[in-house]
Amino acid sequence: MPVRIKVPTLLRGHVGGQAQVEAEGGTLRELLADLESRYPGVTERIVTPEGGLHRFVNVYVNDEDARYLGALETEVGDGDTVAILPAVAGGSGSS
Amino acid sequence: MIELPRSFADEIVEHARQERPNEACGLIAAKEGVPVRLIRMRNADQSPVTFRLDPKEQLRAFDEMDEQGWDLFAIYHSHTQTDAYPSPTDRRLAFYPEAAYLIVSLADPDGPVIRGFRILDHEVTEEDVRVG
Numbered sequence: 193m194p195v196r197i198k199v200p201t202l203l204r205g206h207v208g209g210q211a212q213v214e215a216e217g218g219t220l221r222e223l224l225a226d227l228e229s230r231y232p233g234v235t236e237r238i239v240t241p242e243g244g245l246h247r248f249v250n251v252y253v254n255d256e257d258a259r260y261l262g263a264l265e266t267e268v269g270d271g272d273t274v275a276i277l278p279a280v281a282g283g284s285g286s287s
Numbered sequence: 288m289i290e291l292p293r294s295f296a297d298e299i300v301e302h303a304r305q306e307r308p309n310e311a312c313g314l315i316a317a318k319e320g321v322p323v324r325l326i327r328m329r330n331a332d333q334s335p336v337t338f339r340l341d342p343k344e345q346l347r348a349f350d351e352m353d354e355q356g357w358d359l360f361a362i363y364h365s366h367t368q369t370d371a372y373p374s375p376t377d378r379r380l381a382f383y384p385e386a387a388y389l390i391v392s393l394a395d396p397d398g399p400v401i402r403g404f405r406i407l408d409h410e411v412t413e414e415d416v417r418v419g
Binding site for chain 1: 310312314328332334335336337338339340342343345346349362364366367368369373374375376377379380381382383384385388
């Protein structure tokens with residue numbers, strides 16, 4: 193069952209310039225794995241090599257911050273919308 | 288060249304002064320390349336040396352821009368003690384190649400300075416900011 197994923201500008205180069213794509217999976221992790229299988233490299237900035245969510249990317253499921261749901265184990269299903277937004281962050285010192 | 292309306296430049300400085308000692312941050316939306324809206328954002332870090340937009344507030348602002356047909360024109364933040372130049376942290380965390388990065392320095396409290404940059408893959412290119 194497809195889940196709609198909104199793709200930020202930074203990652204559109206990986207998905208042929210599309211602003212939205214669809215993927216399948218029962219959890220965010222499965223969804224992103226499906227996406228990665230079709231668009232290799234697209235999740236590099238989303239999932240860490242250790243398999244967690246990158247600190248400076250926000251992933252939302254139906255407008256809720258996935259960090260406060262179940263992170264990558266958050267359940268998703270037909271009709272859900274996932275949005276990916278890189279953090280807007282920085283500053284004069286170290287973060 | 289980044290053309291910034293005077294009222295926007297003034298508001299960036301005012302916002303930076305109000306948030307002091309913490310860094311201030313916000314977004315500027317444009318319609319067809321012309322800045323139309325400055326959106327003050329909360330610094331979720333509440334820090335004098337870093338900033339990060341609150342994730343839910345960020346999503347709401349981006350959704351509003353989408354609904355209005357606006358583009359992200361610029362991301363601004365303040366450096367309260369240092370130059371208006373991207374720090375290593377700014378370069379590392381610049382994920383919006385489509386936006387100008389505006390930095391206001393309050394290092395000289397009587398002479399705030401706004402400078403503008405593009406940051407792509409940690410590489411900084413300065414762009415002139417024309418206020419008026």
